[in-house]
Amino acid sequence: MKTLRDVAIGETAKVKRLHGEGAVKRRIMDMGITKGVEVYVRKVAPLGDPLELTVRGYELSLRKDDAQMVEVE
Amino acid sequence: MADSKITIALAGNPNSGKTTLFNALTGSNQFVGNWPGVTVEKKEGRLKGHKDVMIEDLPGIYSLSPYTTEEVVSRNFLVDENPDGILNIVDGTNLERNLYLTTQLLELGIPVVVAVNMADLIEKNGDKIDLKKLSKELGVEVISISALKGTGIMEAAEAALKAAEAKKNAKPIKFAKDVEGALTDIEGLLGGVPAHLKRWFAVKLFERDDKLPENVAALAPKAEEIITKIENAHDDDSESIITNERYEWIASALKGTYGKKGAGELSVSDKIDKIVTNRWLALPIFFCVMWLVYYVSVTTVGTFVTDWTNDGLFGDGYYLFGNGREEYTEAMNEYYAANVWTDEVTANVQKAADAGITGADEILAAIEDGDYEAFDEAYGFYGAELDEKADGAYSISDTVDTALGEDAELPANEDYGNWVPGVPVLVENLLDAINCNDFLKSLILDGIIAGVGAVLGFVPQMFVLFAFLAFLESCGYMARIAFVMDRIFRKFGLSGKSFIPVLIGTGCGVPGVMASRTIENERDRRMTIMTTTFIPCGAKLPIIALITSALFKGASWVAPSAYFLGIGAIIISGIILKKTKMFAGDPAPFVMELPAYHWPTVGNILRSMWERGWSFIKKAGSIILLSSIVIWAGSTFGWTDGAFGWNPDLELEDSVLGAFGNGIKWIFAPLGFDDIKATIATVMGLVAKEEVVGVFGVLDFEGLTALAGYAFLAFNLLCAPCFAAIGAIKREMNSAKWTWFAIGYQCLLAYVVAFIIFQLGSLVTGAGNIFGGIIAIALVAGIIWLLVRPYKEATTLQTAKA
Structure with a gap:
């Protein structure tokens, strides 16, 4: 299964589905990472985590561990 | 009567300009506190020019999920306190995500007006936004505002007021057919809840929300069958289904409403961010910013003003604009050199320093520098040490205490420049003038003023x-x-x-x-x-x-x-x-x-x-x-x-x-x-x-x-x-x-x-x-x-x- 964590910096991926449950998953969805949306992995923080993404026209930061919950095509 | 008052809840995402809008709408008529029992700030204020209209500033939130304190606080307010209307501010440069909250607010059965902030910026960027069409899609009034410039804000507030007075409850957005069917079925189970909240609770039950009132939560087992059927059909959990439905609805509503040109082009903000969070530069920049914040607020301005407050305003007093300080210090140093630092004192301290008595070297250094303040500090700290050791052979306290005692004629602060006595001195003089008894005087000076000074x-x-x-x-x-x-x-x-x-x-x-x-x-x-x-x-x-x-x-x-x-x-x-x-x-x-x-x-x-x-x-x-x-x-x-x-x-x-x-x-x-x-x-x-x-x-x-x-x-x-x-x-x-x-x-x-x-x-x-x-x-x-x-x-x- 390929997840958002595996997407290289500067690449765009299409979200297939979200795994996990509860607060983190809901929060990720609330922020606009839902089925079918395109996510651009913009950069990684200087210390190697978290990621900076562009989704639905704005910037979002997401920890790599949480990015693993997002399955992409 | 409190009931005749109209309450409008101000809701919106963080960074949407909500605070600016709230300030512009209420001016100085604000009450800041906390929501009960949590660390979340609660603000309300009267709408300018409308004494009977209260604006309740909800915390900045992205959603009405049950997972963060801010969201739960907002939900409870909207559901339990029954505000008369909602003014929903959305960031026009980021409509897609901002409208996500709007789709949830529309379900509460309360009149809603949407204020699109920074609409002017969108036009400037060359993007296009059709507010008329957006208003038609949402089924509520949409008004373009600029919270920063203050344009359109009163129109937005008045529109919200009018909608609230007319009780024009917002209509929820429509989901896919099967989801709608399921929600209708769940609404059928909801007997005891007010009609306008049925849709809200139906959606929350469908999402298996865990922050529902008892009477609604009790229906969850009955709803389970309906939910599972839809989940199986969609091959997804109910929470995801609803979220997807919302974002899909937004995407289709914005089609033809919102045109973004020049995707992929770097904005000014992007360029700044490229440097500020750059792999190599981010940490150095961060430390520079932190150093600046610390240096200014703690080391320089902070200490300077705090010292003035503690030692001047709430101490003996201070020189206005420092006028006279130098002359006074000079006079004090001269007085010390003539009366305190006699040859005998200096010799004793020298001997003590040679003998390795703790602190003697500090006293000696102060004498050599001719600095009376440093001497006072060192003497106050280590003076007793010199008295005790070697049976008082190094003692300097007799000379020092006489020279600085009550009968000594030290240079007086008020003789130099513009000396302003501190609050305790002024109050003490006042209390002496009215013959206040010692107990009360001590309570006021050492108990109350000292306490107030500590705060200030x-x-x-x-x-x-x-x-x-x-x-x-x-x-x-x-x-x-x-x-x-x-x-x-x-x-x-x-x-x-x-x-x-x-x-x-x-x-x-x-x-x-x-x-x-x-x-x-x-x-x-x-x-x-x-x-x-x-x-x-x-x-x-x-x-x-x-x-x-x-x-x-x-x-x-x-x-x-x-x-x-x-x-x-x-x-x-x-x-x-x-x-x-x-x-x-x-x-x-x-x-x-x-x-x-x-x-x-x-x-x-x-x-x-x-x-x-x-x-x-x-x-x-x-x-x-x-x-x-x-x-x-x-x-x-x-x-x-x-x-x-x-x-x-x-x-x-x-x-x-x-x-x-x-x-x-x-x-x-x-x-x-x-x-x-x-x-x-x-x-x-x-x-x-x-x-x-x-x-x-x-x-x-x-x-x-x-x-x-x-x-x-x-x-x-x-x-x-x-x-x-x-x-x-x-x-x-x-x-x-x-x-x-x-x-x-x-x-x-x-x-x-x-x-x-x-x-x-x-x-x-x-x-x-x-x-x-x-x-x-x-x-x-x-x-x-x-x-x-x-x-x-x-x-x-x-x-x-x-």
Whole structure:
């Protein structure tokens, strides 16, 4: 299964589905990472985590561990 | 009548311009407080020109999920308090995500008006937005505003008012057919709820929301069958289905409404971000910004103004614009050179320094520099040492005391430049003029004014800091701090934004604790409030200096070790606390928006600075004042020659405070310092940490081993902070339970650490007690277990917190 964590910096991926449950998953969805949306992995923080993404026209930061919950095509 | 008043809830995403809009709509007519029992700020204000209209500023939220305190607080308000209407502000440059909240607000059966902020910016960017079509899609009025310029805002507020008066309830958006069918079925189950809330509760039941009122939650098992059927059909869970439906609806509604040109082009904000969070530059830039904030608010402006407040305004007095200070200092130095630093005094100090008496070299250096202030300080600290050693052969106190005594003719402050006496001096003169009795005079001067001064002394520093924080927050850099520092801090259950409170805490814990307000997650915020005061603040430095010079011969490792102790306490506490019951119920997802950079307005910064500063004065002031009076009473009531009574010149040992110290000193026996003075010093440390030094002169350390001294230091560094900081903790925690928990934890940790240091240290040096050693080792093992025990991040918000 390929997840958002595996997407290289500067690449765009299409979200297939979200795994996990509860607060983190809901929060990720609330922020606009839902089925079918395109996510651009913009950069990684200087210390190697978290990621900076562009989704639905704005910037979002997401920890790599949480990015693993997002399955992409 | 309260019922005739109209309440409009102002809702919107963080960074949508909500605060600016709220300020513009209400002006100075605001009431700032907290939502009951939580650390979330609550603001309401009267709409300008409409006395009977109250605007309730809800916390900035992205959704009405049941997972964060801000969201739950907002939901409860919207559902339980029944506002007459909602004014929903959305960021026009980020419509897609902003409208997500709107789709949820439309379900509440309350009139809604949408205000699209920064619509002018969209046009300027060359993007297009068709508000008419958007209004048709949403089924509510949509108004273009610019919160910053103030255009359209009154129209928006009046539209919301009109909709509220007309009771034009908003209609929910339509989901896919099968989902709609399921929701209708669930609505059929909802017998007892008000008609306008049926849709809301139906959706929440469908999502298996866990923050529902009992009568609705009881229906969950009945709804389960309906939900599962849809879930199987969609091959997804119900929460995801609803979220997807919402975003899909938004995407289709925006088609033809919103045209973005030039995708992929870098905006100014993008260019700034490229540098600011650059892999190599981010950390250096971060440290420069932090240094600047610290340097200005703590080191220069802060200290300057705080010193003026403490020593000038609430001290003897000050020179207006410094006019006359130099002349006075010069005259004092000359007076000292002629009368105090006689040949005999200098010779005695020289001899004492040669003999290696503690502090003699400092006194000598002051004499050689001809600096009377440095001399006063060194003499006050070490003068007694010279009297005691070698049967008073080095004593200089006779000469010094005569030259500076009551009959001496020292240069007077008022003879030079523009001298303004301090508040205590003025009040004392006034009280003398009206023949006030000594008891009342002492209560007013030493109890009340000293307490007020202690509060106000922190205020200037705090205001400078709050201005910085407001700037960093509203320009968008604060979010980047969290982004850059997250990796380090999240391991300790803290947020990247916790860096600022801790950094400021090295100057003063009071603004440090207050700075935690910028942390968005409640768990991280509480954790930061609890741990910030572990770091040695400016007032703890004299304690470190005293112990270092008295017991460790000025060893250079002692001061850094105090900082390591503080940092260690923060790290260990973070890891241990996040696994405790008190914290385990708060999920802390780090899914954070990085808002576009922009210049904040001066008005917003000043307002934010004022609000935070004022709320400290109001909320923390009372506790500081009260405790200041209690300590005053404790130190001036006592036993003079066996008779109890009030006596302003009481020795501390004879006072009520002294008796209290004597009564509880056994507590500190396992830490190595069951000494009455050490106990009183610790209690006095609650007033202000530098008071510890005042109680505990150099001589009192003669009986203490270096190890016990270090245990004393460790305890005083980590235990409950001063009353001012406790007041700040109470203000920020907004809950008696959490305040006590914080104070209790700090004292417990301080005790355990000092215990381990003393007992294990004694074992190593061979003077130990086996029993104590065993307990100490058990405690170390216990801490290690607490650090490594398994832990699972909470996935639901557990406490009801209402």
